Amino acid sequence: MAMRLMLLVGAIGATILGLTGCGYVSAGPTATEDRTISGDPSAVLLEGSGTLMVQPGDPALTITAGENTLERISSTTSSEELRLAVDGGFLNSPGPIDYALTVAQLDAVTIDGSGEVTASSVPAESLTVRIEGSGDVLITDVDADQVSVVIEGSGAVRLRGHAEEVQVHIDGAGEFHGEDLIARTGVASIDGAGDITIHASQTLEASISGAGSIRHSGGADVTEEIDGAGEVRPS
Template identity: 25%
Template sequence: MHAAHVRSLLTATFFSLAAGVGMAQSSQSRSVGDFQAIQASGAIDVVLRQGSQTSVKVEAESDVLSSIKTEVKGNKLVIYRDNSSSSLWSRLTDSDKVKVYVTCPRLNSVEVSGASEIKSTTPFRADDFTVRASGASEVTLTLDVRNLNASASGASDLRLAGRAEQQQVHISGSSDYQAYDLKSQNAKVEASGASDAYVAVANELSSRSSGASDIHYKGNPRVRK
């Protein structure tokens, strides 16, 4: 089953008690400290932009807004739902996804879980970059990096474009890695559990697949298995 379909089913189930009920959307700007990594969970959509000034804005139904937490822990911005701080009614009527708009000057890691989504509206530049997705989540990024470490599990999708000189990829559990538009010199890709990977490699590709998984590539690399 495709990851996008699984995400839709999980989100629909999560919000089934709230069908047809909604309140007005509100937005709130948040003051946060410096960070270089983002972690999002709990059916939250994050829209990323690389810019000179840090900013965070949350959009959600008015009675849910206070339960959406945006906290910097170490160098990581953690975005999640704190259901203990919201009423039972607001939890049952939270029928729309929460959106969080994040602008930051530097970023080297994104992690998403629990039917959440992260996407960028600008390219992100870094030496090393890590992407992790699990639990029917989705990441869509444009990157300009030297070294990329990417992993997806539990029917998650990674959609990457741009450039990564080196990439190391591990996908499992009916996940997809769609990176034909991410140009790289060398790549090491492992896929298992009915997963699919699509990579563009110029120099050398190390690939290993199992359990009805496939690794597809563009370019003319030396292939090691």
């Protein structure tokens, strides 16, 4: 009986070791790869982790990551949106991933996960920023008619530049830093404990359901609606 038990334990251990050794791999040594981009994307979706830098120029993408991670990174374009993600495989951890992207125009940025996006001086007719998770977005030199920001989770968005209208909605504990985004009109709403700083010179509609905070500058006429312990005040 004891012999059978020892053989059984040994077989289970060998199976686990085999699955672990064959199924999971490390990110591997760091390498850089240039990717061909199909079409002329004006939107980008970053899934999971990674750092993305976007600059104006002809469409081009360079990725720096571990060799095993590079093999699993998908960079596909659909309906003018470039999707960047680590697909499939059994990586212990994808490790650091750096994306360098140039596009002629950037109208939308979406993060699904914990990634970071930084962009500067990229033209946009209208700009939409969306975070689902804990990602971070910084965009400078914004020049757009309309800016729309949605944060679901604990992500943070910081925008600098000019816009005619800015709309911000936070569902959760996210943060929007828009004191340096000079706009004429604004709409700001929070469901939860988020924090919004916004600049509007003419009108601002502010609403909070929960314990969030909306701080405003620019001298706009403010209408506010609060349900809970939130506050709307000048910054």
